[in-house]
Amino acid sequence: MKKVAALLLTSIALQNMGAQSFIQAYEDRADMVTQANITTNLQEFAGFGVKKTGTTANTNALDWLKNKYLSYGYTASNMSEDTFTYGSSTSKNLIITKTGNVYPNKYVIICGHYDTIVGPGVSDNGSGTSIILEAARILKNIPTEYSIKFIHFSGEEQGLVGSSHYVNNVAYQNGSQVLDIKLVLNIDQVGGLIGNNNNTITCERDTGGVSSNNTASNAVTQELMNCTTLYSPLQTHLSYAYSSDYMPFEAKGYTITGFYEYLRSENEHTVNDTFANLDPVYIFNVGKAAVGALQHFAVASTASNLLSTNDTSLQKSGEAIRVYPNPAKDLVTVEFQQKVKEFKVEVNDMAGNTVLSFENQEKINTSALENGVYTFTIKTDKGNTTKKIIINK
Template identity: 50%
Template sequence: MRFLNGKTLLLFAVMFCLQTTTAQTFIQAYADKANQCSQTNITTNLTEYEALGVKYRGTPALENAYQWLVNKYTSYGYTASQITTDSFSYSGSTCKNVVVTKVGTLYPDTYVIVCGHYDSITGTGTNDNGSGVVSILEIARLLQNVPTEYSIKFINFSGEEDGLRGSQHYVTNVVNATNPKMNIRLVFNIDEVGGIAGQVNNSITCERDTGTPTTNNALSSTMTQELMNCVSFYSPLTPVLSYAYASDYMPFEENNEIITGFFETNESPYPHTANDLLVNMDPVYNFNVAKAAVGATLHFAKANAAVLSEEVFATDYQISFYPNPTKGKLNINLGTLKQNNYTFSMMDIQGKEVYSDTIPNAKQIETIDVSRFSKGIYMGVLESEETRITKKIVIE
């Protein structure tokens, strides 16, 4: 939640008009997927979110909202291995970030982060930021079975209203604590996109990095221009250019990551009050923002348009072995397989088994050392009670 004055918005609207177009093009398959957004889902989820109450630290409402999110992602087909909790404590209370990971097909170790906070202060926060929450849920629902080159992390942060505590904790204790440091392609933040009831809500503010460090400001501007193009391609809304501040992308920005974001152009006066309610919002606007966000996420994560509507990606449970080719370490991605006890084996080109191991209670990603095997082509086989997946592995 933050404030822009009308003159600032006008300035950035003029700047938008002066922007040059890029080579980015409209993709019909992306539009078809964005058009699968559901107004019913948006309105129903806003109603459910509002009914949970004031989601402030230490309250049952915040814990209930956390569980509600987990249940939503589970209902969309995400597994327990894909849904993780990043917990942190402050002022005597424990808060939880919900993190859902969808592994990419070509760049599995590089992430597009789609995020927004789910906590509220004073009121139920149906706009700030239930509107962002339901948009992220709709993206996650529609992309669950869509192959993307880059991995995606859908993150619902807690503690935003107490000073971006959840996102700061995640950057410090997950992004920078990963060895090597987590490789982030882009952080796409969605905060307060519900509009104002009774007004003409036909534009969405797209936010770029103008702060310090300045190293990634040019890349943020490029990504934000691409976001604006996606708004025009995949929704009826008009994009308006602005700058990023005071939301969950800021700890990432300070960590020198590339950021962009959505924020409503007609800024509601109700956030942080008891009147931040669905009755004061425009759910159709929220729906149109979600459509734009779906198209943008498909673009940023590079969805394979050729197979966007095919079922191939679903039939192998999104299981993958990477990097492939590999020289030393091989990662086994569990995908959406619900049975997390499996056997992984490798056979050489003569059909001789050279490796086999049973992995109980497998994490989303398990890693094995294949450096001792000779260079060549092998067949990797993952077997569980649910399925048997076979894929070629090249050791260099």
């Protein structure tokens, strides 16, 4: 990815927190990022070895990405591929589109590259790849006003070849703009170095190139910093955008922003860019920030899928629900303030898999569940509510 040796950092930023309000639903979904998923994605990414553009390993990584999205419930109709050539090699960008319900033809793009050189590139850029996957998994069924494109670029390491092809042949065609893009959020090399105090993430704004988009980029980067502080434990540091996949978008006048590690690992483009040398907890925290920010930018529903007892459609209709005890062992009780004849209880693990399902049953046998966090969704003709329950035997 970025070829220069040092990153000039401009100013610590915790500014203007009042510009954005904390939204409980956004935090609930940010909290659905799991360390287990991040780690699994990173290790699987590493397993493909050096994923140089045009190689079999690069193609294998692309197929792996497609299978991930299918496992999350996306279909072939949500996916498209942008094929490009570099020298005698051919490679593909992968684009997954989640359609917005108010502005279906205006897009928020979250992107990062999956190609690597020299080493397995687990930080550069398995870290960004794993975060984009988690964001897509969590937001799959969450209504958003704006459409979201989750894009995995190849050819970044050869000079932004894949993203340049996408911008000039998909976003623009025959010199005319085709895609109305609200903003581009790029995530590149956010793995950190194990052992460092990785408590800060760099947020990147546009300071050069096409000057007409600088003000807009500065504004959305400020929003990115605010979201990071609201929905993750990370501090933020303001810097400038350069030499990654948002730059072809910037050249066309689109608004860009991005994440990049604050304390440099210096392992990029070496055999040392491995899972053992990065900080998976840092990536987990950047993932929470990304999910929070993506919801803000795409204007996600504020009706939480992990609703509390003081914010549910059921309570508003006079049917407040208690789900207890919490933590629980082998039995969970669902209790309605007003009697409900027909209802369904669906229990999901934090990966979104349904593990138990009952109809019209107030005493839920949880003895078969392993220790962990689960969501209990109660569905009636008045609406749905979801509670997060800890099983601890």
